[in-house]
Amino acid sequence: MAILVLAEHDNASLKLDTAKVVACAQAIGGDVDVLVAGHDCVAVVEAAQKLTGVRQVLVADNAAYVNHLPDNLSELILDVASDYEHILAAASSQGKDTLPRVSALLDVAQLSEVIEVVSADTFIRPIYAGNALATVQSLDDKKVMTVRTSAFDAVGNDGAAAAVAIEKVADSLSQFISQSLTKSARPExxxxxxxxxxxxxxxxxxxxxxxxxxxxxxxxxxxxxxxxxxxxxxxxxxxxxxxxxxxxxxxxxxxxxxxxxxxxxxxxxxxxxxxxxxxxxxxxxxxxxxxxxxxxxxxxxxxxxxx
The missing domain is CATH 3.40.50.1220 (TPP-binding domain)
Known part of the structure; x- marks a missing residue:
């Protein structure tokens, strides 16, 4: 069984959420690969390679992915999806924007905000604003799921995964216009x-x-x-x-x-x-x-x- 984790990054550094999603993937069991899609993101790839328990890092380094448009990311994930039984991402704005597209393209139901792994096909997620927990089982061949990273501890950094380049370049109709980022000296x-x-x-x-x-x-x-x-x-x-x-x-x-x-x-x-x-x-x-x-x-x- 193989699991794909979509990396969260800003093309310069890997976000801690990725290490927490990898922890969730390891709880499921199987080989864990991390997908890094970006541009001039060598430092991100190197950080992903060091994540404990990661088998390999798939690298799509192209200007098409510099702004992480969900249309482009979902097309990229779809291209490699045949090799994986589980596709995971953090329940962040990127994950919530990308994985619903992936699940629709694969014609499977998405599992959202997973906080605990029961087995390879059964998971726990909060409902009713966290006042109740639902145990859900997916019978789909592929499980597409977002992970609430606050529920998992990050894996370590003693790994040595191989990096594998992906040549596919997405060609969606979406176009990046601009973004406004809030900068602060305080932690994220x-x-x-x-x-x-x-x-x-x-x-x-x-x-x-x-x-x-x-x-x-x-x-x-x-x-x-x-x-x-x-x-x-x-x-x-x-x-x-x-x-x-x-x-x-x-x-x-x-x-x-x-x-x-x-x-x-x-x-x-x-x-x-x-x-x-x-x-x-x-x-x-x-x-x-x-x-x-x-x-x-x-x-x-x-x-x-x-x-």
Missing amino acids: LGAASIVVSGGRGLGSGENFAILEQLADKLGGALGASRAAVDAGFVPNDLQVGQTGKIVAPDLYIAVGISGAIQHLAGMKDSKVIVAINKDPEAPIFQVADYGLEADLFEAVPQLTESV
Whole structure:
């Protein structure tokens, strides 16, 4: 049995999510190959070759893949799909954009947001905003699935996989126009070991400055609830939750967040959860390991000063 993992990268570095998807693939069992599609991505290929347990790295290095258009990626995956029983990708924007196309082209059902492997054809995924878990079995010849990477630990970097070049060049009707990227000195939200998140309780976008100071002191990432994003306090790329980013850091600090189901679905798997809220009945306290019933405008500066 062979498994194909679609690599997540920016043509310069391999994202940690790929190592976590490889861990899921190893739990399924079989030979694991990683597909790197990009342009001038030698460093990415070398990093993928070092992933523990990877048999080989398929390399499609061409300008057609520089922007990772899902139409091009799905066409490429389809070309090599005959060699694999499972095709995996992270449940990221790229994975969610690409694999549905692959499953449609292969005429199979997609398995989404897998968090646990039961067997080669049976998996567990969350439903109802994570309030229930569904065990699903696929009888399709090929299993196409996205993986919730927060549920898996990354594999190591002691591998020595071979690199195999793929000559196929995709020719889709899609055309890349432009993209706008948010640059920050802080760690990427999805990969950070510490996340400091704020909610509507902060009252305004300007007040997020006190969270930024705490996040910088801790070397963590800044996050936010959907309520804070909808209120215009911060951009939506900081949103944590069912319709935002799913995170599972070592430490998650929720400040002024009530704990709506939508938000809990995105962070309740964090190793340690600290909640700061002046409302003792806030649902966030039910999932928090440590809770502080206090005025955030007093507690957060004191916490920052003590770090």
